[in-house]
Amino acid sequence: MLRIAIQKSGRLSEESLKLIKECGISFINSSLKLKTESTNFPLEILYLRDDDIPGYVADGVADIGIVGENVLVEEGMQQLAVEQLGFSKCRLSLAVPKADSYTNLSDLEGKNIATSYPKLLQAYLDENGVQAHIHTISGSVEIAPSIGLADAICDIVSSGSTLISNGLKEVERVFKSQAVLIANQSLSEEKHAILDKLLFRIHAVQRAQRAKYILLNAPNDKVDTIIKLLPGIKSPTILPLAEEGWSSLHSVVNEDDFWEIIEKLKDAGAEGILVVPIEKMIK
Ligand code: PRT
Ligand code: ZN
Secondary structure (H helix, E strand, O other), rough: EEEEEEEEEOOOOOHHHHHHHHHOOOOOOOOOOOOEEOOOEEEEEEEOOOHHHHHHHHOOOOOEEEEEEEHHOOOHHHHHHHEEEEOOOOOEEEEEEEOOOOHHHHOOOEEEEEOOOOOHHHHHHHOOOOOOOEEEOOOOOOOOOOOOOOOOOEEEOOEEEEEEEEOEEEEEEEEEOOOOEEEEOOOHHHHHHHHHHHHHHHHHHHHHHHEHHHHHHHHHHHHHHHHHOOOOOOOOEEOOOOOOOOEEEEEEEEEEHHHHHHHHHHHHOOOOEEEEEEOOOOO
């Protein structure tokens, strides 16, 4: 049995549970419970506050966990990271009042900066040779300048709307973050084997998220040109159509470049193009 710690309620919760479910792991989810056990995979889920997850994993209370890299690095536990999961993307940024002039980081020399991430901020200031006073506060960092507590803030930003609605502007990006899978560093052989199984499933889900299955029809004399445009897992599948002189081609394309490929495919004579999602993809 492997124990995974995920955030009880917050910005990581929904995507963490979704990933576990997409791995085919079933469980009865109840936000009232502290833990739950899967009915079809040797996994127990612990619901915790995100800040507690690295510590619990390091101590072995949980074997693995999902947490933001910002929290992991701030707590000095980056050695627990197994891999990035691609969701809950955000950045830790410095921001100053909109009306302030700002040219570069040296403008913050000797200033007061409020943050909940003193270690990440200190490391960034040290790296850039700037000295400032860091005020550590645990919440509502964005109001610090307007109440006269600080000249600048260093906080998590995703859309940027919190900064705007508090009359602030983002001036430097300190750290880029996303959700990361972490693991205790001395897992038993049995637990390691379960983790490997879970990682195998996570990779299949992640590959499928980026990939699309594409089907199209093309005149036989255009097939060679079209094949060159389709990267495919190995090479595209080509099936003859009932209509003489035509074929159907099937392949896999990456979501990031499929719009560009689709334009080229149409130009090359492809017709009836279908793009469908892939649920799992095993290499
Ligand atoms: O209760 P618990 O301690 O478990 O949760 P929490 O309140 O400490 O964390 P939570 O749920 O807010 O965030 C969990 C993790 O989500 C963070 O550690 C980040 O890794 C990640 N994440 C992604 C974010 C955001 N996006 C985000 N936008 N964490 C916080 N924010 C906040 C930010 O602090 C600011 O107040 O959202 C505001 C900015 O958002 P925008 O969209 O207006 O820029
Ligand atoms: Zn927290």
